[in-house]
Amino acid sequence: MTVTSNLSLTPSIGRFPTRRGRLLRDRLATIAIVGSFIVVLIPLAAVIGYVLAKGASVVDWQFLTTSPIQNRPDQPDTAEVFGQVLKFGMQPAVIGTLVVTGLATLLAVPVGVFGGIYLNEYGGRGTLATVLRFFTDCMTGVPSVVMGLFVFTVIVLNTQERTGLAGAIALAFLMLPVVIRSTEEMLRLVPNDQREASLALGCRKAGTIMRIVLPAAAPGIVSGALLAVARAAGETAPLLFVIGITYRTNWNPFAGETTTLSVQTYMNAAQPYSTAVDRAWGAALTLIVIAFAATIVARIVTNRIQARAGK
Amino acid sequence: MTTDAISTPTNQAPLSPEGRPPGRVFDQLFRIATFAAAIVVLVVMAGILLTTFNEARPWFQERGLASIFGTQWVPISDNAGNVVDPGLGAGALIWGTLYTSAIALVLAVPVSIGIALFVTEIAPGWLRRPVVFVIDLLAVVPSVVFGLFGVAVLVSPLGNDIYGPISDALAAIPLLGALFHGSSGRSYMTAGLVLAVMITPIITSITREVFATTPSALKEAALALGATRWEMIRGAVFPHARGGVVAAVMIGLGRAMGETIAVVLLVGGAANLGVGLFESGETMAAAIARSFNESTGVQRSALIGLGVVLFVMTLLINMGARWASGRSERRLRAGR
Numbered sequence: 001m002t003v004t005s006n007l008s009l010t011p012s013i014g015r016f017p018t019r020r021g022r023l024l025r026d027r028l029a030t031i032a033i034v035g036s037f038i039v040v041l042i043p044l045a046a047v048i049g050y051v052l053a054k055g056a057s058v059v060d061w062q063f064l065t066t067s068p069i070q071n072r073p074d075q076p077d078t079a080e081v082f083g084q085v086l087k088f089g090m091q092p093a094v095i096g097t098l099v100v101t102g103l104a105t106l107l108a109v110p111v112g113v114f115g116g117i118y119l120n121e122y123g124g125r126g127t128l129a130t131v132l133r134f135f136t137d138c139m140t141g142v143p144s145v146v147m148g149l150f151v152f153t154v155i156v157l158n159t160q161e162r163t164g165l166a167g168a169i170a171l172a173f174l175m176l177p178v179v180i181r182s183t184e185e186m187l188r189l190v191p192n193d194q195r196e197a198s199l200a201l202g203c204r205k206a207g208t209i210m211r212i213v214l215p216a217a218a219p220g221i222v223s224g225a226l227l228a229v230a231r232a233a234g235e236t237a238p239l240l241f242v243i244g245i246t247y248r249t250n251w252n253p254f255a256g257e258t259t260t261l262s263v264q265t266y267m268n269a270a271q272p273y274s275t276a277v278d279r280a281w282g283a284a285l286t287l288i289v290i291a292f293a294a295t296i297v298a299r300i301v302t303n304r305i306q307a308r309a310g311k
Numbered sequence: 312m313t314t315d316a317i318s319t320p321t322n323q324a325p326l327s328p329e330g331r332p333p334g335r336v337f338d339q340l341f342r343i344a345t346f347a348a349a350i351v352v353l354v355v356m357a358g359i360l361l362t363t364f365n366e367a368r369p370w371f372q373e374r375g376l377a378s379i380f381g382t383q384w385v386p387i388s389d390n391a392g393n394v395v396d397p398g399l400g401a402g403a404l405i406w407g408t409l410y411t412s413a414i415a416l417v418l419a420v421p422v423s424i425g426i427a428l429f430v431t432e433i434a435p436g437w438l439r440r441p442v443v444f445v446i447d448l449l450a451v452v453p454s455v456v457f458g459l460f461g462v463a464v465l466v467s468p469l470g471n472d473i474y475g476p477i478s479d480a481l482a483a484i485p486l487l488g489a490l491f492h493g494s495s496g497r498s499y500m501t502a503g504l505v506l507a508v509m510i511t512p513i514i515t516s517i518t519r520e521v522f523a524t525t526p527s528a529l530k531e532a533a534l535a536l537g538a539t540r541w542e543m544i545r546g547a548v549f550p551h552a553r554g555g556v557v558a559a560v561m562i563g564l565g566r567a568m569g570e571t572i573a574v575v576l577l578v579g580g581a582a583n584l585g586v587g588l589f590e591s592g593e594t595m596a597a598a599i600a601r602s603f604n605e606s607t608g609v610q611r612s613a614l615i616g617l618g619v620v621l622f623v624m625t626l627l628i629n630m631g632a633r634w635a636s637g638r639s640e641r642r643l644r645a646g647r
Contacts, residue, residue: 029540029544115345134633141629142622147359150355150362152603153362180349207338234454236571266576277463280463281459292448295451
């Protein structure tokens with residue numbers, strides 16, 4: 001007993017802890033550690049449970065496919081048009097989310113993958129690559145609302161128009177550093193033998209990267225990009241100032257204002273009317289389904305890779 | 312470039328079914344394209360600072376030091392309509408940002424470290440992946456959904472049934488009374504509570520990775536000397552992971568400071584320099600989101616200026632985090 005105490009593994013103050021005391025402390029610590037995991041399950045279960053319960057009663061096919069959104073929460077949630085009872089829907093927001101997030105993905109993923117290629121294949125441990133890596137990491141910490149202000153000052157002030165494109169650019173800037181770093185990590189996992197074999201056969205570096213390295217890393221890159229998409233789809237703050245608002249479905253991100261599920265959730269949640277809050281729950285459920293689907297697909301892809309690599 | 316030496320025209324035989332391998336020009340163009348993509352990050356970071364600062368200049372020029380250190384955000388006029396205080400001092404908003412983030416850290420850091428220890432040291436192998444998956448899911452729940460949950464479910468019971476009684480019970484005690492003052496459902500505490508849930512995944516995932524890098528020789532040595540598991544954690548895991556945990560906490564702090572939508576819905580919206588946990592307040596990010604679309608002139612400039620202040624503060628914190636983690640071998644995974 002005294003031997004272990006003298007090893008100062010237990011920072012005992014003034015007196016030697018008894019064996020029972022040490023075991024008790026160990027037990028308490030274990031309970032606290034297991035407890036902390038259970039503690040975090042409570043908010044997760046509560047949020048998902050509420051969104052499912054409240055949202056499921058609102059979301060149906062009509063909710064997803066009808067427009068316009070009638071943003072007059074003092075009115076009942078249905079209307080009779082030519083004898084047909086219509087429920088007001090979120091179609092403009094559903095389409096807006098898909099268009100804006102999709103365009104952001106198209107912008108961010110190619111640039112991000114190329115940036116990741118530079119960092120891992122060309123930059124390596126050099127000074128420039130180290131500096132770029134540092135600022136890429138810092139860029140992941142830029143608050144999304146600041147990104148919204150940036151896109152507002154650079155694009156909206158110059159074009160004098162709020163469009164889906166401006167929102168997509170804001171989301172793309174938020175996704176970019178995540179895609180760059182996950183691409184770099186996946187490229188690093190590709191064994192050097194494969195690069196050397198390709199170079200030895202006379203393939204140039206660009207060809208080696210395109211034909212050998214990228215295909216080998218592709219599943220991991222897709223998985224990282226999907227996680228970035230899941231995040232971006234839920235972003236609200238960067239979109240508030242740059243995409244405007246509309247009650248009509250707008251498929252065109254290059255002209256006219258648009259709206260998204262996240263913005264609709266926010267605007268309806270801030271209203272004191274219960275019909276508005278119901279709409280917010282419906283939009284939140286739709287949003288969470290999109291985000292979780294992307295995450296789960298990404299997770300499955302990652303698990304496949306890990307299984308293939310033999311842990 | 313060794314490849315250039317090898318692939319002289321004579322041995323440039325078709326190597327793949329698709330035809331000739333890409334030529335030298337393509338090789339160079341490809342390299343330039345990847346470099347240009349990597350540089351975008353620097354351009355955006357510099358662009359954020361320059362353009363937003365430029366837009367915010369009227370505010371800094373008109374108010375001088377009072378723009379940042381002034382404590383009155385909302386302008387005050389007397390009954391005759393004369394402006395008593397032009398407002399737009401960010402002091403109370405900076406305080407609100409720091410205060411809500413501090414509350415979030417106090418709540419989230421111990422829990423996150425606990426979860427990370429659970430995954431790395433205690434959970435059986437088959438349970439680890441599901442636990443990590445659950446935490447990842449929490450990270451994907453959009454901010455606005457937490458905000459909606461807070462507004463629709465938490466705000467009124469917290470204010471009426473929890474904050475009120477606590478504040479009444481502690482009112483007479485000198486320091487605690489001031490700290491637990493107020494009974495507003497939308498308050499610093501509510502915002503901090505939800506922020507804590509939101510930053511738990513990022514702190515957990517970074518600390519988990521750092522804990523996992525503890526050499527098993529150290530841990531086994533501690534156990535072989537008769538240490539209990541907790542003593543092993545304190546003696547072997549924590550000292551090894553100190554830098555990484557500091558970095559994780561700072562990244563969590565940066566996230567909490569920049570978090571916007573949930574805070575807009577839950578903090579109340581009244582700029583407030585007090586320490587009363589249950590009183591409503593306002594943060595920089597929330598003020599921007601709340602009033603930017605209706606703002607004009609110097610107020611718009613001031614809101615963009617808040618963005619500049621927020622950007623600089625979070626940038627410094629993130630740089631500090633990279634510096635703190637510099638000692639640990641493994642690099643932090645970006646954005647996870």
